[in-house]
Amino acid sequence: MERVSPDTGMQQEGPDEGVEPATPPPVRRIVIEREPTVVEPPAGNGTAPAEGRMQATGFGSPIRRPEPSSAPKIERMRAEGVTIAYSDKPAVRAVSMPVRQGEVLALIGPSGCGKTTMLRSFNRLVELTPTASRTGVISLDGQDIDTMEVTGLRRSVSMVFQQPNPFPMSVFDNVAYALREQGSGRPGREELLPAVSDALQRAGLWDEVSDTLDHPALRLSGGQQQRLCIARALAAQPEVLLLDEPCSALDPRSTQVIEELILRLRDDVAIVIVTHNMQQALRIADHVGFMFLGELVEYGHAEQVFGSPREPRTQDYVGGAFG
Amino acid sequence: MAAPSWRPTSAADSLESWPLVDRIGYRLAWATGGALCLVAGAIVLYMAVRGLQYLDLAQFTQHPTSDIDQSKSGGFFDPLLGTVLLTILGTLFAAPLGVATAIWLSEYGRPAGLARLVESGVEVVAGTPTIVMAIFGLLVFQQQFFGFLSLTAEGDAVLGRSFLVAATMMSLIALPLVVGATREALQSIPGHVREASYALGKTKAATIRRVLLPAARPGIGTGAALGMGRIAGDTAIVLILLGGTLQLEEANSFPLIGDLKGTGSTLTSYVYINSPAGEGNAPEKAYAAAFVLLMIVIALNFSIDRIARGRRPAWSV
Numbered sequence: 001m002e003r004v005s006p007d008t009g010m011q012q013e014g015p016d017e018g019v020e021p022a023t024p025p026p027v028r029r030i031v032i033e034r035e036p037t038v039v040e041p042p043a044g045n046g047t048a049p050a051e052g053r054m055q056a057t058g059f060g061s062p063i064r065r066p067e068p069s070s071a072p073k074i075e076r077m078r079a080e081g082v083t084i085a086y087s088d089k090p091a092v093r094a095v096s097m098p099v100r101q102g103e104v105l106a107l108i109g110p111s112g113c114g115k116t117t118m119l120r121s122f123n124r125l126v127e128l129t130p131t132a133s134r135t136g137v138i139s140l141d142g143q144d145i146d147t148m149e150v151t152g153l154r155r156s157v158s159m160v161f162q163q164p165n166p167f168p169m170s171v172f173d174n175v176a177y178a179l180r181e182q183g184s185g186r187p188g189r190e191e192l193l194p195a196v197s198d199a200l201q202r203a204g205l206w207d208e209v210s211d212t213l214d215h216p217a218l219r220l221s222g223g224q225q226q227r228l229c230i231a232r233a234l235a236a237q238p239e240v241l242l243l244d245e246p247c248s249a250l251d252p253r254s255t256q257v258i259e260e261l262i263l264r265l266r267d268d269v270a271i272v273i274v275t276h277n278m279q280q281a282l283r284i285a286d287h288v289g290f291m292f293l294g295e296l297v298e299y300g301h302a303e304q305v306f307g308s309p310r311e312p313r314t315q316d317y318v319g320g321a322f323g
Numbered sequence: 324m325a326a327p328s329w330r331p332t333s334a335a336d337s338l339e340s341w342p343l344v345d346r347i348g349y350r351l352a353w354a355t356g357g358a359l360c361l362v363a364g365a366i367v368l369y370m371a372v373r374g375l376q377y378l379d380l381a382q383f384t385q386h387p388t389s390d391i392d393q394s395k396s397g398g399f400f401d402p403l404l405g406t407v408l409l410t411i412l413g414t415l416f417a418a419p420l421g422v423a424t425a426i427w428l429s430e431y432g433r434p435a436g437l438a439r440l441v442e443s444g445v446e447v448v449a450g451t452p453t454i455v456m457a458i459f460g461l462l463v464f465q466q467q468f469f470g471f472l473s474l475t476a477e478g479d480a481v482l483g484r485s486f487l488v489a490a491t492m493m494s495l496i497a498l499p500l501v502v503g504a505t506r507e508a509l510q511s512i513p514g515h516v517r518e519a520s521y522a523l524g525k526t527k528a529a530t531i532r533r534v535l536l537p538a539a540r541p542g543i544g545t546g547a548a549l550g551m552g553r554i555a556g557d558t559a560i561v562l563i564l565l566g567g568t569l570q571l572e573e574a575n576s577f578p579l580i581g582d583l584k585g586t587g588s589t590l591t592s593y594v595y596i597n598s599p600a601g602e603g604n605a606p607e608k609a610y611a612a613a614f615v616l617l618m619i620v621i622a623l624n625f626s627i628d629r630i631a632r633g634r635r636p637a638w639s640v
Contacts, residue, residue: 125518167519167538177520
């Protein structure tokens with residue numbers, strides 16, 4: 001099994017439990033410029049070949065893979081050697097990856113693997129944790145995000161959370177929230193209506209709420225609330241949309257609606273989604289990053305990561321999900 | 324038709340099978356609850372019977388006088404106005420301060436040592452008897468520096484008693500209640516709601532103003548209403564800091580400021596003065612005024628229930 005440092009605070013397996021390792025596990029640099037090549041797992045390591053395994057566990061039959069987007073792929077963000085620690089416990093270790101418009105990037109991995117921390121570093125939300133520290137460079141359109149005004153960054157790199165969390169105000173005001181500047185000179189309703197209705201239409205909610213824009217947002221159903229949160233995040237015309245397990249609090253029908261929405265949105269917004277649900281990653285992701293104990297173990301096309309993972313650790317995790 | 328093989332047993336059925344201690348405890352708890360209801364009912368009923376007996380509508384509009392003949396001693400217009408004025412004024416002072424304190428404690432709270440100090444400060448204020456607060460207020464507000472809050476006699480002696488002075492000390496009664504209720508409301512807002520606002524490019528200040536305060540509004544309302552009930556019911560501060568005049572006495576001829584700097588009475592002090600313990604000794608008037616005061620406080624308490632039950636944003640944590 002994996003050698004795990006106890007100072008990560010993560011679940012530990014294997015016989016060396018309790019042993020204090022001198023150094024963190026070796027970091028695998030993912031070469032992001034090169035398209036990943038499919039590598040057969042080494043034979044005789046105790047696991048069946050990936051193909052056979054997937055066949056045996058029913059992979060591929062019920063899950064429909066999305067058609068690739070026809071929109072041009074534009075690299076919006078790039079993480080280079082990002083390491084994030086809480087106090088001195090590393091949660092993300094030397095992760096590098098690109099985030100492209102025109103595709104959905106799914107971050108998968110077991111609980112506590114650092115995928116949400118990684119996601120929160122893209123809009124510098126991780127800075128809100130007082131003990132957090134970060135090294136490495138994250139750039140948005142070539143500019144280091146550390147040099148940007150944080151409020152401006154977060155308008156460009158928007159985020160939707162696990163729990164639907166509309167603000168205690170009307171549907172309209174929720175969507176207009178990001179558009180309204182602080183202080184004086186708040187734009188009026190007529191000025192904001194086009195942008196608000198556009199955001200609600202992109203989030204697929206307009207038809208359901210166009211007559212009730214002044215109703216309290218917290219009276220909407222859970223699925224509607226989450227789409228409202230997506231509309232709210234889209235209102236400021238962000239370049240990147242971060243989704244932190246956006247469907248885990250929703251029923252299957254609402255989940256399907258949101259997944260279809262994500263596939264529509266990827267054409268003009270770069271999407272990064274963190275998910276526990278591997279079937280979901282398979283249904284919507286173009287690229288998949290598998291994280292384990294803070295490392296980006298494998299990054300590649302979804303077909304490759306799920307179908308023929310290069311890393312035994314990926315294979316164990318992906319295989320376990322279907323087994 | 325076959326008899327059901329199982330049917331739910333009610334508490335009464337199974338009570339017989341309970342151990343003796345449990346049965347005694349159960350009956351005691353039941354009796355205590357019932358007794359409490361009886362006491363509350365008795366107070367309201369007794370006050371209603373005695374109060375309504377002596378109450379007539381004219382009393383709401385007549386000024387009180389110190390006539391020994393009770394048919395000429397007037398009504399409680401001034402005390403009623405005094406209660407309303409003092410309650411509103413005290414709450415107006417307490418609410419912004421209390422909300423600001425709660426925001427600082429809940430959203431900033433740094434340095435931690437200072438936050439703990441503020442917390443204990445609020446607790447000390449909450450635990451101080453109002454008579455002590457009143458004496459302290461007199462000490463402070465008789466200083467030359469605070470002369471602008473009350474009457475100043477010839478020779479620059481400051482009276483130190485006025486609506487403004489009493490309301491300032493009264494606000495200290497309401498303050499801990501506002502702080503507590505607001506803090507509780509703020510802390511019940513899950514962290515991801517704050518983060519959602521930051522993630523839309525908003526500052527902390529904007530988040531507090533546009534998201535947290537609206538979400539905490541029922542809590543703030545509850546705290547303010549609780550505080551109003553306490554202010555309306557307090558006697559010690561009124562007796563010492565409101566000047567003890569039956570009627571509102573203006574300090575000068577300015578329309579509102581003259582009244583606020585002047586002295587007066589409230590329903591509580593009116594009841595006290597007219598009770599056998601006071602100098603008026605007119606129990607009929609005392610009962611009538613006490614009944615009105617009780618109704619005001621009960622109405623405030625019901626409004627708290629309404630506020631608390633009002634739509635409170637429900638996020639999952």
